[in-house]
Amino acid sequence: MKPFLILQLRPETEASDGEFAAFLDKGGLRTEEVHRICLDHQALPDDLNLSDYAGVIVGGGPGCVSDDPASKDPVEARIEADILSLMPEITARDVPFMGCCYGIGILAHHLGADVSKERFGEPVGPVSCTLTEDGAADPLLAGLPAQFDALVGHKEAVQELPTGCVHLLASDPCPFQMIRYGRNVYATQFHPEADGHVFEDRINIYKHRGYFPPETAEDLIVTVKSSEVTVPPDILRRFVQRYR
Template sequence: MKPVLIIRTGRAPDSIRARHGDFPHWFRVAAGLRPERLRIVDVAAGEALPAAGEVAGAIVTGSAAMVTEKLAWSEATAGWIRDAMDVNLPLFGVCYGHQLMTHALGGRVDYLPGGREIGTQSIETAPGHPHDLLAGGLPARFRAHTTHEQSVLEPPAGAQVLASSARDPNQLLRYGPNAISVQFHPEFNAEVMRAYIRRKRDDLHREGADAARIFSAVGATPIARRLLRRFARRHGWTSA
């Protein structure tokens, strides 16, 4: 059985990692994947990606890096994404992974107008996609955790926008039958979200944001979290 690839583009800050674990663990739990089913490749540390045909699919994680920096490992991963799209490999990008998929496929990524989006947000699904295999079962509104400064400003040609937030019109994109990405973090639980807000408290105060209000508004996001498990089941990564 081919492994499911986690393309690790970064890692959680030390203080968060010490208490809550790190990206691969969060994604494994949220998607319902067995540890032995995974292959983790740390592209930010220079590890080489396998050929797309050697894996059952891939999750592209978040990162503290910026897509617009066009770091060598990031651009190489963008090339791999294009190759994976050519063979219709199942792909699920999150945050940096969302932006990198857009960049790889010809869209535009840059800083989100108005500054960072952080905290538990209301996400609104786009009308007109009732039969989408992933987004079709979503309610009109659901909650999701976010923390990002850059965002998708222009999706690639042909991509479908499936959900948005008040600040970011491109929260959930579909690029093809097997490839989607989300700006929000379905792998976060509420405690991880609170940990990120604590870590960014000084930045938020400096930017004029109400960190206490953002912190108090954090809540459970079961519908957003369920997306990873639904995607995994849809593509045969799990048995249930």
């Protein structure tokens, strides 16, 4: 059985470890089924062969692909470059891929679409997502409720459907919540691995990163912990089950 390659972009150890635990838990994965690379302190191996993996899962992070390259944190810039270096092969070979939050910006940017902070940013918290007609027919989404809540929090967003992509999920504030390129390359704007407890940790870690006024952190924690977020983990589990 081939392992899944989990690539993490968060330079904060606590946030990275929490995200990894959430991927295992919500995806129904065991540690022996994954190869984890934390790109903040591990470079991509020179001999990395995507054919050795059942699929690639990319986590979120505080970086934005639309930020001015000259102003980016050097670590975040290197992480972004590493991920982007894999996208030509992933999209050309239709390698199973699940990009979460930051991952949708990476995929769209690689495909030449506009990713910016102009429109469609969403504050931290739950948002109602709606299946499109294509979404209702997609293998990862078929049979799920037509509407369900997911947890979000992002400054930038995809401004247009990238060429060659299928639109799967939308929300009122952000039209592109989930897209697919080819048959196997997926990306979500929401966090399919996150529940209220996962977001509580991230709120505490990122409360000074400009996502929300720091003094509102406690109220946000109450909101996310009381939200009904049960469907998004099913999407992650279905991805794992389909390609395992």
